[in-house]
Structures are given as C-alpha cells and as structure tokens.
Amino acid sequence: MTYGSARMKEPNVPNRKTLLTLPTPCLVLDRAKLRRNIARMKAACARTGVKLRPHLKTAKSIEVARLFDGPDSPGIAVSTLLEAEYFASNGIRDIQYAVGITPDKLDRVAAIQREGARVTLITDDLGTAQAICRHATEANAVFHVQIEIDCGERRSGVEPDSPLVLEIARTLAGDENVVFDGVMTHAGHSYGCRSLKEIEAVAEAERLAVVTAAERIRATGIPCPTVSVGSSPTALHARHLEGVTETRAGVFMFGDVFQAQILTCDLEDLAVSVLTEVTGHRADLRHMTVDAGALAMSKDRSTENVSNDVGFGLAADIDGSVYSPQLTIARVYQEHGLIPVALPHALDDFTIGSRLRIYPNHVCMTASMYPRYFVVDSEESDGIEVVEEWKRISGW
Ligand SMILES: Cc1ncc(COP(=O)(O)O)c(C=O)c1O
Known part of the structure; x- marks a missing residue:
C-alpha cells in the first residue's frame, strides 16, 4: 500500500504560521469542525427540548465556552474548582461544579461566588449536605446545591428511590442559606453501548432516574427546579427527555476515535x-x-x-x-x-x-x-x- 508522500516542515515565511512550521508535538483544533459539532448538539437539544449546559472539562478554554453563548444558554459545567475560577474570572456567571463537593472546598467556592458567579454544587451524602448548611451560616454565604443520582453508572450518586434522596433534599431545602436546586445524573455507562438501540435504552434509564427522584422530592412539597442529565452519546441519541431541563454533554464538541466508534x-x-x-x-x-x-x-x-x-x-x-x-x-x-x-x-x-x-x-x-x-x-x-x-x- 502507498500512502502518498507526507509533507515536510516548510521554511519559515514571516507572519505565516502553519502546521508545517509549528514545533511538534502540539495540539491542533479545527474550528470549523468544532462549530459543526456544537451545532449538531444544539439541534439534538432543540429536538428533545432541553437546554445545553456544555461540560468544559475537555476544552478548558474560554474561547470554546464563548461558542456556546446565546440567550438560551443556562451556563456551563466544570470538573475542577480551577476551571470554575478560570471561567468565572472570564465572565461566566452560572457554573455547575459537577463533581461531589467536600466541605474543605467550600471556602474556595465562596470566594468565587464573591466575585459574582454562582457555583452550583452536587452531593450524594447527608453529612456533606449538613456541612454545607453549617458552612453557609458560618461563612455568610449562599450555596446552591443539587443531589447527585445514580442512573446505573455505579460511580457515585444516590439510587433514585432511596430514602436518602428525601433526607438530603429536606436538609438542604430547610436551610435558609442554602438553595436546593434539583437533581443531576451522568450516564457514563453509555460508553459501554455498541448500538443506537443500547444508547437509547441507557438514555431512557438516565432520564427516568432523575425524573423519578425529582417527582419524589416534589411530592413532599419541596420544589425541584433543575433536572440535569448528560453524556454525549445519550444527549445526542435520547428518544425524548420529558421532565429533564438540561443536558451537560462535553466530549462531543471535539470528538475522538473512541467516540466515533461508539456512534x-x-x-x-x-x-x-x-x-x-x-x-x-x-x-x-x-x-x-x-x-x-x-x-x-x-x-x-x-x-x-x-x-x-x-x-x-x-x-x-x-x-x-x-x-x-x-x-x-x-x-x-x-x-x-x-x-x-x-x-x-x-x-x-x-x-x-x-x-x-x-x-x-x-x-x-x-x-x-x-x-x-x-x-x-x-x-x-x-x-x-x-x-x-x-x-x-x-x-x-
Ligand atoms: C458529571 C458529568 N457530567 C457530564 C459529563 C459529560 O459527559 P460526556 O463527556 O460524555 O459528554 C461528565 C463526563 O465525565 C461527567 O462526569
């Protein structure tokens, strides 16, 4: 087999930087493909009627985040507090920190919020929920918190029908310095799917888990405004997302060979x-x-x-x-x-x-x-x- 000659480094031409002159190895991003991937996810969200809260754990770049700006954009999700600090300092005001919070990080969260951004936290632990309430009073801060639900990934989260869902919701909703914001889940096990049919089934399990938890909470009289799901395969291929308010898909914006192989x-x-x-x-x-x-x-x-x-x-x-x-x-x-x-x-x-x-x-x-x-x-x-x-x- 012949591949056709691969191209060599070209002589430096002043003011022209190309893939033939850059030092290697380096990371290349095709903006046109990025824009197309975003448009495709936005179209999927328009079809299912949910808002897109892009998870920026992959991109970690304000220029990428700005491509999602729009009147319908609820904000972003992040996976580290450094990302939260970085995006907040670049003007993003609604940030979900989509990894279970621990009490020792709350001072850092409060500091980000003092600069004007809201950082929504997640927890699946009653002791942590109680610590958040205590810390909010001590630090004179307001924390927005969601309960993490396990929809089958078996990584973290509370089972949707567990009594713990209601205990955590009551604890958070009962504190005047805490805003109980809703429920969230992540169908990471969609990465194990090998067909559209399997992805649709996981997407439905993901939806059902958070909607069930939200309905149980609402039945006790506690409002549950946000119902958040998100993995790239399920966000793209869910048949419907009734009862869900937003999706936090992330890797779709760049894609990779594994994602191409799982559709x-x-x-x-x-x-x-x-x-x-x-x-x-x-x-x-x-x-x-x-x-x-x-x-x-x-x-x-x-x-x-x-x-x-x-x-x-x-x-x-x-x-x-x-x-x-x-x-x-x-x-x-x-x-x-x-x-x-x-x-x-x-x-x-x-x-x-x-x-x-x-x-x-x-x-x-x-x-x-x-x-x-x-x-x-x-x-x-x-x-x-x-x-x-x-x-x-x-x-x-
Ligand atoms: C909590 C949470 N939400 C959303 C996502 C985004 O998933 P994906 O990159 O498949 O879109 C992740 C990814 O790890 C995650 O951990």
Whole structure:
C-alpha cells in the first residue's frame, strides 16, 4: 500500500504560521469542525427540548465556552474548582461544579461566588449536605446545591428511590442559606453501548432516574427546579427527555476515535489532533517512529475493545484525512510513538521530518497535556494555517 508522500516542515515565511512550521508535538483544533459539532448538539437539544449546559472539562478554554453563548444558554459545567475560577474570572456567571463537593472546598467556592458567579454544587451524602448548611451560616454565604443520582453508572450518586434522596433534599431545602436546586445524573455507562438501540435504552434509564427522584422530592412539597442529565452519546441519541431541563454533554464538541466508534460522531468530525513529525525509520522492523509518545497522546487504550483498535491514536495526513484504519500508533514510550507499516517500502512515503496528525483515543486525556490549541479552520482557510491560538488551563 502507498500512502502518498507526507509533507515536510516548510521554511519559515514571516507572519505565516502553519502546521508545517509549528514545533511538534502540539495540539491542533479545527474550528470549523468544532462549530459543526456544537451545532449538531444544539439541534439534538432543540429536538428533545432541553437546554445545553456544555461540560468544559475537555476544552478548558474560554474561547470554546464563548461558542456556546446565546440567550438560551443556562451556563456551563466544570470538573475542577480551577476551571470554575478560570471561567468565572472570564465572565461566566452560572457554573455547575459537577463533581461531589467536600466541605474543605467550600471556602474556595465562596470566594468565587464573591466575585459574582454562582457555583452550583452536587452531593450524594447527608453529612456533606449538613456541612454545607453549617458552612453557609458560618461563612455568610449562599450555596446552591443539587443531589447527585445514580442512573446505573455505579460511580457515585444516590439510587433514585432511596430514602436518602428525601433526607438530603429536606436538609438542604430547610436551610435558609442554602438553595436546593434539583437533581443531576451522568450516564457514563453509555460508553459501554455498541448500538443506537443500547444508547437509547441507557438514555431512557438516565432520564427516568432523575425524573423519578425529582417527582419524589416534589411530592413532599419541596420544589425541584433543575433536572440535569448528560453524556454525549445519550444527549445526542435520547428518544425524548420529558421532565429533564438540561443536558451537560462535553466530549462531543471535539470528538475522538473512541467516540466515533461508539456512534457519537464520525471520524470526519474529529476536531482535535496532535501534530507530530516522523523521527526515524526501522525498515527491518517495518515501523517508523514519531515524536508523539505517551506524554503527547496519553496511554488511553479505549478503542481496544470496540470495533477497530487504533492503539494510541489514528494517523492522518497534514490536512486531517485519515490514511487507513491500520496506520496507527501501536506502541508508545515517553516521547516515542511507533507506527507499523505493512511493507518496508511504505516508509518512503514518510521521510524523516514529514508531518502527520494523530487523532486520539480519548481527547480529554490527550488535550490535558497541552497549554494551548493551535486553531486551524478547514472551511474558512486552507486548514493548515494557524488562524488563532487559544490558551487552555490545566490543574485542579
Ligand atoms: C458529571 C458529568 N457530567 C457530564 C459529563 C459529560 O459527559 P460526556 O463527556 O460524555 O459528554 C461528565 C463526563 O465525565 C461527567 O462526569
């Protein structure tokens, strides 16, 4: 098989930054694909009648968050308090911290709120709910809190029909410094689905779990305004979301090879890739090495048990077109990635220094290695010119 010659680093032309001049490895974001992925999720939400609260744990970038701005946008979800601080300092006013809160973090939450943002907390624990109430009084703060429900993921959350749901709701709703905001759940087990039918079934279990919990709470006379669900597969493929108010989908905005294999997107939709260079040939071993190793890609192997194992990433040319489902990073060392080829002469298409883009298995893990996105646009420019640079944050 021949792959067509991969392109080399080009001489520096003043003021022109392209994927042929950037230092490698680095993170590339195709803005056109990102916009299309967002439009697709917005259309799915319009169909099911829920608001989209994008989960920005993957993107961790204010420029990405701004693409969701609009009169209908309820705000964002985050997975670390550093993200909450960062997005609040960039003007976002409604932030859900979608990881169980612990009492020692409440001072930090109160500090973010003093700057004008509201940070909605989640808990599945009665002791924590009581601690939130105590802390609100002591710190003269108001905390907005939701109860986390387990819809089958078995990670965290309270069973929807457990007496604990009502105990936590009563505790939170009974405190004058706490606003009981509602219930939320995350159908992370949708990642185990392999067909649309299975995803629809998990989406229905997700919906039913939070709606059941919300109805039980309302039956006691306590208002339960927010009913929040969210995983990318279920948000896109739910048949209906009656009783749900919002979805917190996240990874859909970038997509990755695993998500493509579990039907969240197609390979053509993948917005994020790692730019890498061929660093060596071992014709005797039928492989080339690239400078995208474990620290550039992560060691995520999530496609291992799906339809086509792409090792540590799927190779594409500089324009982002996948060469073949078999051209993948099969092994990684800290800085080396190793790409096998079927026949030694295929290496002639990939001279040392030529450039590839690698689509990651799990974009959340891969992106977390990088301080910025080099933004290209496959619709508004030639797709390899860097049209913007967007900072991303990392840490907790
Ligand atoms: C609590 C919670 N909500 C929403 C999401 C978003 O899920 P996805 O990235 O599949 O859209 C996650 C992802 O880990 C999560 O943990």
